[in-house]
Amino acid sequence: MSNISLSIKAENLGKCYRIGVKENMHDSLAKSIFNFVKSPVKNYQKHRSLYNFDDVIQGAEGNTSDVVWALRDVSFEIKQGEVVGIIGINGAGKSTLLKVLSRITNPTKGYAEIRGKISSLLEVGTGFHPELTGRENIYLNGTILGMRSKEIDRKFDEIVDFSGVEKFIDTPVKRYSSGMKVRLAFAVAAHLEPEILLIDEVLAVGDVRFQKKCLNKMEDVSQHGRTVLFVSHNMQAVTRLCPRTILLGNGTLLADGPSHKIVNLYMDSEKGLKDEREWPDLSEAPGDDVVRLCAVRVRLENGRLTDAVDIRKPVSIEMEYEVLQPKQVLMVYYHVVNEEGLEIFTAIDNDPTWRKRERPVGRYVSTVWIPGNFLSEGILYIGPGIYSLDPYMKHFSFNDAVSFQIIDSLDGDTARADFVGNMNGVIRPMLKWETHYGPRGSHNEEAMATRNKSR
Amino acid sequence: MNFIKRTLQKFNDALDIKTDSNTLTVIDPITRWQKRDFSELVEYRDLFFLFAWRQIKVMYAQTILGFSWAILKPFVQIVIFTIIFGTVAKVPTEGVPYFLFSCAAIVPWSFISQAISESSQSLITNSGMLGKVYFPRVIFPLTPVFSRLIDFGISMLIVLCAMLYYHVYPTRNLLLFPLFVFTMMLVPTGIGLWLSSLAIRYRDVNHAMVFIIQMLVYTAPIVYSASSIPAKYRYLYSLNPIVGVIEGFRACLLGTPVPWSYIIPGVITSVILIITGAIYFKRMEKIIVDVI
DSSP states (O other): OGGGEEEEEEEEEEEEEEEOOOOOOSSSSHHHHHHHHHHHHHHHHHHHTTTTOOHHHOOOOTOOOOOEEEEEEEEEEEEOOOOEEEEOSSSSSSSOOOOOOOSSOOOOOOEEEEEEEEESSSSSSOOOOOTTTTTHHHHHHHHTHOOOOOOHHHHHHHHHHHHTGGGGGGBBBGGSOHHHHHHHHHHHHOOOOSSSSEEEEEEEEEESHHHHHHHHHHHHHTTTEEEEEOOOOOOOHHHHHEEEEEETTTTTEEEEEEEEHHHHHHHHHHHHOOOOEEOOGGGSSSBBBSSSEEEEEEEEEEEEEEEETTSSOOOEEEEEEESSSSOOOOEEEEEEEEETTEEEEEEEEOOOTTTOOOOOOOEEEEEEEOOOOOOOEEEEEEEEEEETTEEEEEEEOOOOSSSEEEEEOSSSSSSSTTOOOOOOOOOOOOOOOOOOOOTTTOOOHHHHHHHHHOO | HHHHHHHHHHHHHHHHOOOOOOEEEEOSSSSSHHHHHHHHHHHHHHHHHHHHHHHHHTTTOOOOSSSHHHHHHHHHHHHHHHHIIIIIIIOOTTTSSSHHHHHHHHHHHHHHHHHHHHHHHHHHHHHHHHOOOOSOTHHHHHHHHHHHHHHHHHHHHHHHHHHHHOOOOOOOGGGGHHHHHHHHHHHHHHHHHHHHHHHHOOTTTHHHHHHEEEHHHHHHHTTSSSGOGGGGGGHHHHTEEEHHHHHHHHHHHHHOOOOOHHHHHHHHHHHHHHHHHHHHHHHTTTTHHHHH
């Protein structure tokens, strides 16, 4: 058989839900009473119809307006040992797909074949009971996730070690701090060894240090020939862990291919990145009768519009605006905000050409350059604005006019050096580093001396 | 914990089947029992035992009396019933002391009623787990039937003490004891399968539970003897599976003649309830997560 090495094969998987139908309002007391009496029958019919999809399956398109497809005609094949990321915006059907594949919920249409022992990790700590001790919960949770009790016996010490709660292992979990609970839960999950592992966004828990530990552990897992399906919003983790990625949108499979390509595609289409925004009709543009915004653009050094910027390269943001009244002294600026809504900096036009100088009526283009190797990876939202200082007056301030993503291609010549994990901080400058060597046991001063000599 | 682990181990060794690494799982919209479902139940036996054990452990967690409650609860009920129905209402018991008569009924009855109400609620109370991980859902309604057996075993002490006190000694009817324990377990299994799968869809079951249990108390021969039912209704009466169980317990503990005419129809009802319940449960199983 040629498909023996396939782990998962999905064909036209579809899952639909029926949304509640709006109820009729009663317009008289008599009618209300009548409806109250009749309501059990109506409720019964409603409950029944909510989960009956015969009409949908038979393809009768008539009365199907109240049907929502969480998943529609999704087909793919995953080979044994492949590690595949699944990305998409909220409501794209990622979790539904995992739930269908892990048999938590049943598809309405289509079918899938899964070859091998499957475990799904949609949540850590499923089945944890507060009254039970850590030890007991390890057994319970492990078994729920599909481990055999012998397997847990074997890995027990390792699990306890990984969680770092040795001291409290015989204490009821209800006395644990929430962090300890999560660590214990994750320790169990990290020691799962199924042939196929389905993981939903579970890395979002725990402190950063522990997250890293888990990410490393997952990397280990994926290198042992296991098939892994990994749903995440963390694009760094997806590109790092998964060679292949599936992009879902609106319940359908939008793209399937190498992770870096798909992640870029997703960033462009779904995250609402916008390299250019124009207001062709001046009367609707932000601003007042003094000045109005015409356009904002993000460009590379070569002048090309872009929404994805290499972390090493400078990027320019240009603002095109029209001054409608003469003799205005204007202050042009940008707010630069990151994904978490944190304002990273404000850039105010400090070009002496137009500072403290009255501007004639006309069209202006002001450009600011953000250097390379300065900002951290992630998405930046640009909010342009123009003020007058004397008298103080805001003409406009427009949030999220354009946005772009800063990407580190992990080539090793950035501030990351050889590190590929999650890096925090809003800026990422390339700093000068030196390390000096002295023989073992030598005093610090000796090392300093060699250093001074070498200078 | 160690005891449980040892039991599990023994059970495992007895049942050990090599888990085939090439198991093929097919996911499709079909909702009926397949051969795979039954072998899966064997596969998930560890989980089943752990759930039963968890329930036992958690049941009396943070109580002062602990397992003594398993004795105290039925005991108080027996005393109340003895006062009301034995002393005040003077319900005829065919010469058996009312306390003993009541014991033999209330001990299995509290097993049945508790198992039924826990089983029917099982899917709702565990709904959080249902949406996050897969295992055969039928484990949930079945768990109370087994975990409550511990309580049942402990509360049998009351019956033993009462028998010693009244100098009632076991006859060879006692050999049938395991059979009646088994028929007793069939009752909440069937009803639990039905009610748990109905309850996830229609929460009305929760509200109705109170009088379902109450109705069962009065339709079963708990406070009175089955012989007080007019002969022409007895056939209909015997269809209630609880009648056979309780009259059976009385016969095997107190040495009265074994009422097969109650037991056999009752078992048939139980089996029908289990089969139809399992079919309905299977139909509901795949939509549980969407409905809950």
